[in-house]
Amino acid sequence: MHRVLTIVLAALLLGACQSVPLEGPARAEVPEVILLWPEGPPGGVPDGLTEMVVERVNPFGLLDRAAHEVTAPSLTLFRPEDSDGSAILIIPGGGYRWVVIDKEGFEGARHFSARGATVYVLRYRLPHQGWQAGPDAPLQDAQRAIRLIRSRASEDGIDPARVLVMGFSAGGHLAGALHTGADVSTYAPLDAADLHSARPDATALIYPVATMQLPHAHPGSRLNLLGDAPSPKAETAWSLESRIEAGQPPAFLMHAEDDPAVPVENALLLYDALRTADVPVEMHLFETGGHGFGLRGIAGTPLEAWPDLVTSWGRAKGIFAPGNRTGLAGPAD
Template structure:
């Protein structure tokens, strides 16, 4: 109740606060909220110009990726009949770009059609000269979670039922949010930043977890830490080293034949979470590869993954 009252007050205080509307390429449907009223912390590096790349795929579906993100934002997908739950989706892209359709909007439409209010995060990339360096995406994720809670009354959500769902490198960022939610990685801007950035649950789908050998995803590690990071830096940004008992419950999902992000990433994190006493569920598909999203799953075991997420969330009181 106290968190709900705080959220109501924050929503009133924030009216018009996020009016920042930069000139960036449209890649959305519905309402967009920009995270930073006056632009990202530290300003935008001069070399960056945000743009959208349209990618080919065998399904004939939109497959857009946001490159050189300069205006981090949330896109809201509203259900016809809200059930009070909320999901923050963080798409992947190896920290090189943000895969907006396949791992963002498509999942958002699916879960919104089942009652959740869904927010898709378009976040900055860590290797592009931001003042915060590798913490820039975490700044965006923390701010996104707080803004979602600040909008609880406006959006008809329960601020105690906000799940983060991340895919691939977005799974790494979702894991950072679930582990480092308490860290002050940016200076507070407004009343939204008085709210908790801790998600109530974390669903990590074929996540990048470790930056240590031999199971690191080389592209994500390079884009996060540079071409030759030290062993200490690699370990410090690996999720398995960051777990602690105050984390929210976690769901891990992976395909055993993932050739891009080895399944050992989820296995390593599962083991660390168990040692820390964090509630964790793990589902491994025999086949499925990497980046399966929701496309082309009909008639395969992978088609069950959205329902597995909902069953897990229902069991935790987070999703209906």
């Protein structure tokens, strides 16, 4: 049975750009949390929501948490000991029903920060929970996140022109929405941070949700983003393959062909659209692997190559420095 831990966020009283140390044993692991919105999210918080974290059982015996009813969108910052100047915004999945914290967030952040990147993990709002912006609510958070990252470039020691967005599953859909809609106005500018561009310099989509059209749409993500009876217009508008245009940033796609949750056709549709628009794209398909693995259980399998494939591609695209270290040490490296 899941254990529900209600989080009391005293940080809500602080400004969006302030960093708040976490309390307890996680302090050394997760040193800083940056709130996205100084006065709360655009449009206010719907009645009845209480942000909470649910601990989940997994076969690896690892910490596995998910954030439900997110009311205080944030970035968790992982600083490298030896920075190469690159930055990664990680957007975890969760079917737009919750936001995975460890498996597709903190574990990847530790892996890539150990190799020189400054990593920010996004905790974003869920679109079906009464937000004034509806399906735009997560995109508001993603746009604000990348603008804040660039506004902190001097403080965090990053190059604002070397920002990679990496999304997993439904987080891949949100990363793709940012990739294709960085310049779409979704909220009124708040401060100087919003003068910065929300356009990624490169985008990596890991087993991404892409299409909202049947039969290949992920049912849960489609339901939570667009409701139980979306119009054909809404389906098309939120299908990433229909949003691809020439001049968008380079993209990296990775998927397992036997994915039972998000069909591999999601990656294939994106790949075809990117190639048709002459957007630089690299895709890697694995025969087996299923869905939602992150860095867990991949040692000794072909899947263990994917973090190094991202690193090599990112180096070729100018995101990571030539000396950026590769290699996978373990699931919670």
